[in-house]
Amino acid sequence: xxxxxxxxxxxxxxxxxxxxxxxxxxxxxxxxxxxxxxxxxxxxxxxxxxxxxxxxxxxxxxxxxxxxxxxxxxxxxxxxxxxxxxxxxxxxxxxxxxxxxxxxxxxxxxxxxxxxxxxxxxxxxxxxxxxxxxxxxxxxxxxxxxxxxxxxxxxxxxxxxxxxxxxxxxxxxxxxxxxxxxxxxxxxxxxxxxxxxxxxxxxxxxxxxxxxxxxxxxxxxxxxxxxxxxxxxxxxxxxxxxxxxxxxxxxxxxxxxxxxxxxxxxxxxxxxxxxxxxxxxxxxxxxxxxxxxxxxxxxxxxxxxxxxxxxxxxxxxxxxxxxxxxxxxxxx
Amino acid sequence: xxxxxxxxxxxxxxxxxxxxxxxxxxxxxxxxxxxxxxxxxxxxxxxxxxxxxxxxxxxxxxxxxxxxxxxxxxxxxxxxxxxxxxxxxxxxxxxxxxxxxxxxxxxxxxxxxxxxxxxxxxxxxxxxxxxxxxxxxxxxxxxxxxxxxxxxxxxxxxxxxxxxxxxxxxxxxxxxxxxxxxxxxxxxxxxxxxxxxxxxxxxxxxxxxxxxxxxxxxxxxxxxxxxxxxxxxxxxxxxxxxxxxxxxxxxxxxxxxxxxxxxxxxxxxxxxxxxxxxxxxxxxxxxxxxxxxxxxxxxxxxxxxxxxxxxxxxxxxxxxxxxxxxxxxxxx
Numbered sequence: 093x094x095x096x097x098x099x100x101x102x103x104x105x106x107x108x109x110x111x112x113x114x115x116x117x118x119x120x121x122x123x124x125x126x127x128x129x130x131x132x133x134x135x136x137x138x139x140x141x142x143x144x145x146x147x148x149x150x151x152x153x154x155x156x157x158x159x160x161x162x163x164x165x166x167x168x169x170x171x172x173x174x175x176x177x178x179x180x181x182x183x184x185x186x187x188x189x190x191x192x193x194x195x196x197x198x199x200x201x202x203x204x205x206x207x208x209x210x211x212x213x214x215x216x217x218x219x220x221x222x223x224x225x226x227x228x229x230x231x232x233x234x235x236x237x238x239x240x241x242x243x244x245x246x247x248x249x250x251x252x253x254x255x256x257x258x259x260x261x262x263x264x265x266x267x268x269x270x271x272x273x274x275x276x277x278x279x280x281x282x283x284x285x286x287x288x289x290x291x292x293x294x295x296x297x298x299x300x301x302x303x304x305x306x307x308x309x310x311x312x313x314x315x316x317x318x319x320x321x322x323x324x325x326x327x328x329x330x331x332x333x334x335x336x337x338x339x340x341x342x343x344x345x346x347x348x349x350x351x352x353x354x355x356x357x358x359x360x361x362x363x364x365x366x367x368x369x370x371x372x373x374x375x376x377x378x379x380x381x382x383x384x385x386x387x388x389x390x391x392x393x394x395x396x397x398x399x400x401x402x403x404x405x406x407x408x409x410x411x412x413x414x415x416x417x418x419x420x421x422x423x424x
Numbered sequence: 425x426x427x428x429x430x431x432x433x434x435x436x437x438x439x440x441x442x443x444x445x446x447x448x449x450x451x452x453x454x455x456x457x458x459x460x461x462x463x464x465x466x467x468x469x470x471x472x473x474x475x476x477x478x479x480x481x482x483x484x485x486x487x488x489x490x491x492x493x494x495x496x497x498x499x500x501x502x503x504x505x506x507x508x509x510x511x512x513x514x515x516x517x518x519x520x521x522x523x524x525x526x527x528x529x530x531x532x533x534x535x536x537x538x539x540x541x542x543x544x545x546x547x548x549x550x551x552x553x554x555x556x557x558x559x560x561x562x563x564x565x566x567x568x569x570x571x572x573x574x575x576x577x578x579x580x581x582x583x584x585x586x587x588x589x590x591x592x593x594x595x596x597x598x599x600x601x602x603x604x605x606x607x608x609x610x611x612x613x614x615x616x617x618x619x620x621x622x623x624x625x626x627x628x629x630x631x632x633x634x635x636x637x638x639x640x641x642x643x644x645x646x647x648x649x650x651x652x653x654x655x656x657x658x659x660x661x662x663x664x665x666x667x668x669x670x671x672x673x674x675x676x677x678x679x680x681x682x683x684x685x686x687x688x689x690x691x692x693x694x695x696x697x698x699x700x701x702x703x704x705x706x707x708x709x710x711x712x713x714x715x716x717x718x719x720x721x722x723x724x725x726x727x728x729x730x731x732x733x734x735x736x737x738x739x740x741x742x743x744x745x746x747x748x749x750x751x752x753x754x755x756x
Contacts, residue, residue, distance in 0.1 A: 155691075363442030
């Protein structure tokens with residue numbers, strides 16, 4: 093196992109220390125529990141946004157804690173759902189009088205544990221609501237999922253629901269706009285190399301030297317199929333057509349595009365992917381309102397990428413453009 | 425060769441198209457030459473900053489074109505110096521009455537070609553100055569370098585000289601602050617896997633399954649030695665001591681820290697590296713003023729990282745904190 097770590101047992105703990113040391117103006121860690129919260133939490137007069145999941149997808153979700161996005165990120169063990177207690181502690185630390193919205197990626201463990209945490213918080217009288225992100229069009233049901241998986245589109249939920257919360261909107265309003273994002277966001281991924289969960293110490297799958305997996309999940313869950321590596325434009329076309337089959341777009345409609353590197357893919361290649369995505373959308377008369385290229389929802393050291401499209405209306409555009417100031421995403 | 429590209433011959437061209445499509449509010453490409461300039465260039469009333477080098481180090485340098493940093497990035501072929509003509513076209517496109525500062529990383533080809541371009545521009549009566557960044561303490565002289573290599577510390581030169589230029593300072597003043605950064609910035613890198621130059625089609629070096637190269641350059645140039653992979657804290661300690669031997673820091677002095685991923689290193693691991701860097705500096709009584717963790721100066725898909733320390737005074741702190749708005753780096 094060739095990893096730049098100390099002890100597999102302490103990777104999350106040491107990472108969280110490193111995050112707080114790097115970004116002390118943004119985040120602090122709760123005592124005795126792996127939760128990052130906004131430095132000045134709880135913030136009154138706004139709905140608090142809490143997300144999280146297994147670690148290994150950085151900058152998700154700790155990198156999105158800050159003004160205009162999340163109030164807390166609950167950090168599970170690598171690729172492992174956080175516990176209900178952990179989530180409950182996060183909720184208690186950030187909730188104000190307007191309540192808390194939990195943004196959950198659709199994995200069975202996350203669903204169960206965020207639900208249990210909600211029940212615990214409700215027993216304390218905390219107002220709480222939940223949304224489940226399931227943007228991955230690749231496969232119905234999967235290794236850890238009933239229904240579709242939640243992947244990089246989750247970052248758009250953080251951004252837009254986070255902006256809405258900053259306006260002082262009610263929990264119902266913030267939840268409604270998060271659900272609007274979820275209804276209009278679709279993603280699909282692919283991978284060319286596996287990743288190594290530190291505690292496992294070996295790659296989580298293997299691909300031949302000329303083989304790619306289309307529709308790969310962010311934990312190495314199987315996608316739709318494996319095929320021989322072809323020029324990336326062909327791969328992008330296949331992925332985009334699958335997204336567009338699920339969410340048809342008419343000429344004149346506007347989208348935000350996210351080209352997300354899973355970790356090891358050079359930025360050079362992500363921009364080549366972006367070029368093809370823009371070309372296909374242009375051919376269809378779809379207007380790209382805003383583009384994000386980088387690493388937003390990773391899979392340890394996996395090489396590959398995902399493409400996310402978010403269909404926009406005027407409300408979503410305003411909230412997408414609203415200021416945000418977090419370690420991983422800043423909108424001026 | 426497992427790369428997400430179309431044709432190795434067109435990677436830079438297609439990447440530049442993808443960058444402009446992603447960031448049309450920030451950059452445009454000059455016609456018939458691989459140069460990215462600020463969308464509204466030339467900007468009057470300020471010194472123009474031009475940098476560049478071989479491609480494959482993204483987001484350097486195109487990602488740093490924008491308010492508060494560069495006016496132009498000259499993009500050579502992968503790991504290949506841009507031509508004098510290319511650099512000259514960049515200078516002509518962005519220069520104003522206050523002149524142009526060229527920020528050059530110390531590689532023999534870059535030095536030669538930026539110098540030739542300077543001479544061409546001077547013959548046109550353009551006021552021009554050059555600084556050479558040589559922050560890598562690992563080795564004196566190298567595969568493509570006389571003296572020390574220029575690596576991730578270059579990004580601090582872009583940030584600080586760029587901020588100075590925005591104040592309307594003279595070419596002499598902007599050059600002086602760039603040289604102050606260069607005098608106070610030190611870096612060192614390491615790698616655990618090689619990268620593949622698209623035109624070569626095979627890895628540019630090989631390391632055994634348990635082997636790392638300490639002091640590796642950003643093109644795969646040899647470092648100081650190879651060794652068996654040890655816990656990353658030990659590697660960090662070795663690298664930091666080498667930096668501090670070259671640039672001693674007294675208790676109470678302040679630094680900016682950059683933990684730079686070469687591409688394939690998970691953000692989780694970069695934060696674990698950051699933790700150790702902060703711990704060592706804290707033990708020495710050195711105060712970390714600001715920390716940057718991410719991918720700033722990459723090497724295609726290489727796995728590894730570099731650590732950069734910039735010793736700060738009041739002037740450098742103000743300029744480091746000044747607003748910047750570029751695709752890859754935003755300071756609010």
